[in-house]
Amino acid sequence: MSLTLKQLRYFAALAEAGSFGTAAARVHVTQPALSLQIKELEERLGVKLVERLPRQLRLTRAGQEVLERTRRILAEVDDLEQAVRWQQGLKGRLNLGVIPTVAPYLLPLALTRIRSHDLTLELRVREAQTDTLLEELRRGRLDAAVVALPVPGPGLVARPIATDRFLLAGSRARLASWAERTEALRPRALAPDQLLLLDEGHCLAEQALEVCGLSGRRQVDLGASSLSTLVGLVAEGFGLTLLPEMSVVTESAAAPNLSLLRFSAPEPARELALVRRESSSDSGWMDDLARLLTEAADALLVQARRIVPEAAAA
Known part of the structure; x- marks a missing residue:
C-alpha cells in the first residue's frame, strides 16, 4: 500500500489541531476514519508518528520530520493545482x-x-x-x-x-x-x-x-x-x-x-x-x-x- 495525499492531509490537520476530534471536523470526516488513516500512515512508514496521551497528543521526533516534509509536499501539490487554475489569468x-x-x-x-x-x-x-x-x-x-x-x-x-x-x-x-x-x-x-x-x-x-x-x-x-x-x-x-x-x-x-x-x-x-x-x-x-x-x-x-x-x- 502506497502513501496517499489523503493520509498526508489528515496528518497535517491532526498536527495543527492537536486532537483527533478537532482534526476530523476540519477535514470533514469521522474521528474513527481519521484515526484509521493515521494508523495506516504509521504502518506504511514503519514509525510511530503520534504519542496518544490521555488529554492531548504529541508528535514524535519522526512525526516532526514527517510533518515538515508533508507540508512541503502539500504545498507543491497546491502549486500544481494552482498552475492549472491560473492558465488563463485571474479566473x-x-x-x-x-x-x-x-x-x-x-x-x-x-x-x-x-x-x-x-x-x-x-x-x-x-x-x-x-x-x-x-x-x-x-x-x-x-x-x-x-x-x-x-x-x-x-x-x-x-x-x-x-x-x-x-x-x-x-x-x-x-x-x-x-x-x-x-x-x-x-x-x-x-x-x-x-x-x-x-x-x-x-x-x-x-x-x-x-x-x-x-x-x-x-x-x-x-x-x-x-x-x-x-x-x-x-x-x-x-x-x-x-x-x-x-x-x-x-x-x-x-x-x-x-x-x-x-x-x-x-x-x-x-x-x-x-x-x-x-x-x-x-x-x-x-x-x-x-x-x-x-x-x-x-x-x-x-x-x-x-x-x-x-x-x-x-
Missing part, C-alpha cells in the same frame, strides 16, 4: 489573505473591481495578521496575500500596490497645539507616554514604533486589538496614534471627534504589496490582481487627501 478560484489594518478599507472597493473583472471568479478572503498569512501562504492555503513590506524569509515574490502614508490622529483639543507650532512635525517628536498602538502582533504597531524611533513596547501605552477601537480612543482624548491614510475615509466618518494632521515631508509611510509563493505559477494573474488592488488603493488615497489635504503639511 477560477482565488484564496486571498489581507492584513486587518488594510482589509476593511481596501476590500470593499477591490472586491467590486475583482468581480467586474470576472463574475465567475470564486473568491475566498482570509483576514489575519502578517505572520499567520505568510505561514498559510507558504503552506499553500492562500494563493496571495496583501501585507506591508518588508516580507520576512525567502521563497516569496512581492508586487508593490500602494504607498500608505501615516497621519497623526487624536482629538481636536490634543492636536490644536500641534497645529499651531511653526517647527516641522516629525513622528519622533511624539511623547512615548501619549502614543497608543495596536496590540502586539500587528505589523502596524511595529511600524509606528520604528518611525517614532522607539526601541520597545514598554515605553508605550498599548491600545486596542482593532484600528477602529484605537481611533475611538484617541478621538475621545486618550492619547495619539499614527493612522494609515488608507483608513482615513472610513475612520473619520465613524469618529466625528477625530482630528488629523499630516507630518512634514518626508511623510512616514508603509509600503503595501501583493505577495505570492515564488514556486507558484504566474500566467499573468498576479499582474491582473495587483492592478485591480492598486486601482482600489489609489481611489481610497485620493479621497483621503481631500479630507486631509497634502497642502496642510508643515
